[in-house]
Amino acid sequence: MAESAEINALVEREYAAGFVTDIAAETLPPGLDEGVVRAISAKKGEPEWMTEWRLDAYRRWRKMRPPRWAHVRFPDIDYQAISYYSAPTGDKPKSLDEVDPELLRTYEKLGIPLHERAKLAGVEGADESAPVAVDAVFDSVSIATTFKEELRDAGVVFCSIAEAIREHPELVRRYLGSVVPKPDNFYAALNSAVFSDGSFVYIPKHTRCPMELSTYFRINAANTGQFERTLIIADAGSYVSYLEGCTAPMRDDNQLHAAVVELVALEDAQIKYSTVQNWYPGDEQGRGGIYNFVTKRGACLGARSKISWTQVETGSAITWKYPSVVLRGDESVGEFHSVALTRNRQQADTGTKMIHIGRGTKSTIVSKGISAGRSQNSYRGLVRMNHGAAGARNHTQCDSLLIGDHCGAHTFPYIESKLPSATIEHEATTSKVSDEQLFLCQQRGIDAEKAVAMIVNGFCKDVFRTLPMEFAVEAAQLLEVSLEGAVG
Amino acid sequence: MSNALLEVDSLHVEVDDKPILKGLGIAVQAGEVHAVMGPNGAGKSTLANVLAGRPGYAVTSGAMIFDGVDLADRLPEERALLGLFLAFQYPVEIPGLSNMEFLKAAIDARAKHAGLDEPSAADFIKRAREAAGRVGLSADFLRRGVNEGFSGGEKKRNEILQMLLLQPRLAVLDETDSGLDIDALQVVAAGINAFRSANNAVLLVTHYQRLLNYVVPDRVHVLADGRIVRSGDHTLAEQLEQKGYGWLAS
Ligand SMILES: Nc1ncnc2c1ncn2[C@@H]1O[C@H](COP(=O)(O)OP(=O)(O)O)[C@@H](O)[C@H]1O
Numbered sequence: 015m016a017e018s019a020e021i022n023a024l025v026e027r028e029y030a031a032g033f034v035t036d037i038a039a040e041t042l043p044p045g046l047d048e049g050v051v052r053a054i055s056a057k058k059g060e061p062e063w064m065t066e067w068r069l070d071a072y073r074r075w076r077k078m079r080p081p082r083w084a085h086v087r088f089p090d091i092d093y094q095a096i097s098y099y100s101a102p103t104g105d106k107p108k109s110l111d112e113v114d115p116e117l118l119r120t121y122e123k124l125g126i127p128l129h130e131r132a133k134l135a136g137v138e139g140a141d142e143s144a145p146v147a148v149d150a151v152f153d154s155v156s157i158a159t160t161f162k163e164e165l166r167d168a169g170v171v172f173c174s175i176a177e178a179i180r181e182h183p184e185l186v187r188r189y190l191g192s193v194v195p196k197p198d199n200f201y202a203a204l205n206s207a208v209f210s211d212g213s214f215v216y217i218p219k220h221t222r223c224p225m226e227l228s229t230y231f232r233i234n235a236a237n238t239g240q241f242e243r244t245l246i247i248a249d250a251g252s253y254v255s256y257l258e259g260c261t262a263p264m265r266d267d268n269q270l271h272a273a274v275v276e277l278v279a280l281e282d283a284q285i286k287y288s289t290v291q292n293w294y295p296g297d298e299q300g301r302g303g304i305y306n307f308v309t310k311r312g313a314c315l316g317a318r319s320k321i322s323w324t325q326v327e328t329g330s331a332i333t334w335k336y337p338s339v340v341l342r343g344d345e346s347v348g349e350f351h352s353v354a355l356t357r358n359r360q361q362a363d364t365g366t367k368m369i370h371i372g373r374g375t376k377s378t379i380v381s382k383g384i385s386a387g388r389s390q391n392s393y394r395g396l397v398r399m400n401h402g403a404a405g406a407r408n409h410t411q412c413d414s415l416l417i418g419d420h421c422g423a424h425t426f427p428y429i430e431s432k433l434p435s436a437t438i439e440h441e442a443t444t445s446k447v448s449d450e451q452l453f454l455c456q457q458r459g460i461d462a463e464k465a466v467a468m469i470v471n472g473f474c475k476d477v478f479r480t481l482p483m484e485f486a487v488e489a490a491q492l493l494e495v496s497l498e499g500a501v502g
Numbered sequence: 503m504s505n506a507l508l509e510v511d512s513l514h515v516e517v518d519d520k521p522i523l524k525g526l527g528i529a530v531q532a533g534e535v536h537a538v539m540g541p542n543g544a545g546k547s548t549l550a551n552v553l554a555g556r557p558g559y560a561v562t563s564g565a566m567i568f569d570g571v572d573l574a575d576r577l578p579e580e581r582a583l584l585g586l587f588l589a590f591q592y593p594v595e596i597p598g599l600s601n602m603e604f605l606k607a608a609i610d611a612r613a614k615h616a617g618l619d620e621p622s623a624a625d626f627i628k629r630a631r632e633a634a635g636r637v638g639l640s641a642d643f644l645r646r647g648v649n650e651g652f653s654g655g656e657k658k659r660n661e662i663l664q665m666l667l668l669q670p671r672l673a674v675l676d677e678t679d680s681g682l683d684i685d686a687l688q689v690v691a692a693g694i695n696a697f698r699s700a701n702n703a704v705l706l707v708t709h710y711q712r713l714l715n716y717v718v719p720d721r722v723h724v725l726a727d728g729r730i731v732r733s734g735d736h737t738l739a740e741q742l743e744q745k746g747y748g749w750l751a752s
């Protein structure tokens with residue numbers, strides 16, 4: 015029986031977060047040289063050591079080339095045509111009341127009740143069960159961080175990276191670039207030179223962060239790159255759960271997003287980092303969309319520390335991203351749970367690296383790739399067992415689901431083991447949303463659109479389970495919306 | 503205009519341009535159980551599937567009227583919401599989608615169609631457990647993926663569970679009895695008998711008369727070469743059991 019055209023039509027739909035916000039902004043002219051790097055640093059009021067750090071990164075970047083090994087295709091990027099800084103004008107608001115109402119409305123539209131959540135923390139003190147502290151980054155600048163006092167009482171630092179450079183220079187100098195060195199790769203070097211903002215978190219010893227921490231990123235300005243930098247340090251025996259979400263307006267040209275995220279977990283510390291990525295994916299013909307070239311890495315420095323990455327990737331024209339864990343501490347644990355959905359002409363090359371250095375280290379990889387339309391979805395994962403990693407174990411489960419006949423799913427697992435005693439297990443499956451499954455749902459009264467969403471959600475179950483509850487619901491909805499389309 | 507719940511008239515159906523049903527007619531009244539029997543490849547599943555609107559079956563002429571509604575051009579989900587249920591000959595698996603979520607979505611779709619509120623989660627769970635109990639499946643099966651790793655018999659019980667929960671007006675059961683051991687067969691038969699009422703009807707597609715020892719049909723039809731070649735009461739099934747289908751060949 016012919017694969018129903020219906021299934022293909024199902025996954026072509028419009029992007030709901032694609033509006034542009036009309037806001038006065040100060041934008042540097044396109045182009046990159048040492049002067050631009052200095053200008054960014056000056057705008058941020060950075061100390062000399064930071065300016066030098068950026069310049070060093072810039073000089074290294076100039077000698078580097080973009081990576082070519084990923085299973086993605088796109089025209090060369092003209093790095094001189096991009097503007098490296100855009101910020102809403104006006105003084106930085108001291109409280110939410112001073113934030114431009116247009117901006118707040120933008121966040122409302124995105125479903126982030128920033129105002130509400132800040133209020134919850136205040137006098138009214140409503141008994142919301144799971145409060146979330148939000149740091150919102152609009153284009154290049156951190157707009158508002160909520161729940162500041164509550165966090166301060168717990169000793170937790172949650173602020174923009176720019177503020178951290180001013181207020182906590184000792185921590186920043188010690189850890190910035192310690193997990194992702196400046197010359198790690200082309201995009202990381204670029205980010206190190208020009209990063210404009212991002213979030214900083216420090217959880218003190220033996221502290222359980224009292225709430226989920228969350229950052230929402232939004233690219234608004236045209237022809238602007240977004241380069242955030244996130245640094246999270248969990249001191250000995252602490253715990254933090256962190257979530258980031260992202261959207262961008264619909265624009266016909268491609269926009270570059272090259273972020274760097276560094277996580278540091280000391281002895282017995284745990285970091286859970288969840289991403290719901292919904293950058294503009296481009297249209298059906300593949301026009302526009304975000305190039306999401308992101309370096310995320312965590313270092314389990316201390317014994318028995320644990321870092322878990324969970325990502326739900328539905329947006330971006332191209333995703334190039336490998337949240338990784340360096341398992342240095344003995345018996346430390348790394349986890350990677352991923353759902354990557356591509357449709358239309360999206361391309362995703364994503365996966366993880368688990369580097370086992372300490373004894374008895376353990377890693378788990380669960381990757382669910384869903385391809386629809388004419389998209390290409392690749393899993394690329396490296397598991398490395400070093401000499402000293404006696405008793406190390408890895409388990410990898412890598413599943414692909416195809417919707418329709420014109421998409422591709424690819425798996426590139428790399429295993430490097432210098433340790434015969436290490437346990438490395440790899441399982442992979444490829445399946446299709448079948449006409450039979452769809453018909454079963456329809457026969458029970460469930461329409462085709464809902465049916466596809468349910469089938470795909472079922473496929474992702476193992477990953478959604480690892481998301482904080484409310485974000486699991488959000489992720490499921492996002493998938494459903496991403497799969498919505500003209501039926502029949 | 504008859505007042506039959508289901509009226510199929512001179513139905514011609516092709517699959518891949520090959521004629522399968524060639525002028526089939528059948529009428530089922532509310533309150534009745536009809537058995538459709540016939541040799542392998544006669545077109546029994548084709549009839550069941552075309553009633554449910556499965557893609558790939560082209561109706562070239564004839565009519566299917568269900569509860570006064572012409573089924574032509576109705577989507578499968580519309581037919582389902584009108585009250586037409588198909589128990590599949592080969593139930594498919596949907597890994598990761600729990601039976602519970604699946605059944606809730608089906609129930610909610612019905613409520614929405616009828617303009618009613620969705621049942622509460624507690625109410626739904628109670629009903630689902632009860633239906634599971636009636637077909638001898640533990641509550642555990644409700645948490646598992648739809649048919650995921652179920653044995654053949656468990657899949658068939660799960661079809662009956664869905665029929666009991668969804669309470670359709672017409673249940674078309676495609677070989678729900680095949681591949682069942684005697685215990686499972688009795689459970690399935692008990693489910694069908696419990697379902698029977700003056701308001702609904704059952705179309706039992708089978709090629710053995712074994713099930714008909716437990717579910718006594720009002721009418722038995724023999725389907726051969728795309729047509730109903732003989733109809734009678736339940737004693738026809740017994741004759742078929744003894745003599746096979748050969749003597750009916752036209
Ligand atoms: N999907 C299909 N594609 C091609 N031929 C089919 C398909 N389904 C049924 N047929 C053919 O139609 C005829 C009737 O099949 P079916 O309705 O399954 O018979 P029964 O259920 O009575 O055994 C058979 O010749 C079968 O090969």
Ligand SMILES: [Mg+2]
Pocket residue numbers: 546547548591676677
């Ligand atoms: Mg059959």
